[in-house]
Amino acid sequence: MDGKLRNMASLYLSYGEKILFLYRIGSRVVNNSYVGSAGGHFEQEELNDAKSCVLRELNEETGLSKEDIKDLALRYVTLRLKDNEIRQNYYFFADLIDIDKEISSNEGRLEWVDCKNVSSLDMPFTAKYVIEHFLKVGRNTACLYSGIATVDGVDFIEMKNF
Template sequence: MNPDTKLRNMTAIYISWGSEMLMLYRIGSRVVEPSWCGIGGHFEQTELNDPKACVLRELFEEINLGENDLENLQLRYVTLRLKKGEIRQNYYYFATLREDVELTMESEEGRVCWIPFDELLEKEMPLTAKQMLRHYMSVGRFNDKLYSGSTQENDMVFAELREF
């Protein structure tokens, strides 16, 4: 490995409502091309050991939601990818929007939309996010396990992350 390899820590949250998922068509990102993704972003210095703090800050900054607006907030995936000389580590959270919450569908980061589950994987999105969502839709949403994923050229290898 190159001694100059940098680390990039990011987090995202995917919020469900019935059979739809909240997605952001992100434009103007420093890291990804315009594409669909969850709500999230880069860690601040004070958040390096606290991905939940990062995802909640990003959620509030991007769509003005807080932890009390959600149910069943859980870290479900931690993924790795080597890209452009960076080791990119992503922390993916999932939650359900509370019934009594009104969501503002506006964001300075891009277009916010509810996407039906059966259309999610048709959307253009970063490789790591798409592979993670593919696993989530077929396996992860039916349990409460935490998974790690290592991104390969056209795939991702998953393993349950267990404490022992």
């Protein structure tokens, strides 16, 4: 292992019992798969500011800004060793203020999915476990969770400030 890192951030927007997913098409890392409403790789100046990254990606990919959302929070940080690099993912969640606002993406097709149907979507490995944990546990708390990917899934633990 040579210590290569890939830092990525994702944002999942919700409205009531629906979550906005992007069916990503044409990406070099994640292709033909459901991912967060917006997200991507950190720019050099964002390496210590995941929130700036996810807000930039939100604007670039959907045209939305922080004024269009509420309750933005970092809820999950995951680590996975894949293709000889450590992939660090920062997962944010927020509520969309106006469901009737027209939203489109230049990265693929946006789809509102009812929470009870999310488990049937084809998603990247850690994202699938993050969403599963969020729907069962995370959305009922304000906690930040850390997840380590294993061959059997993702092991989550609540991160505490001490």
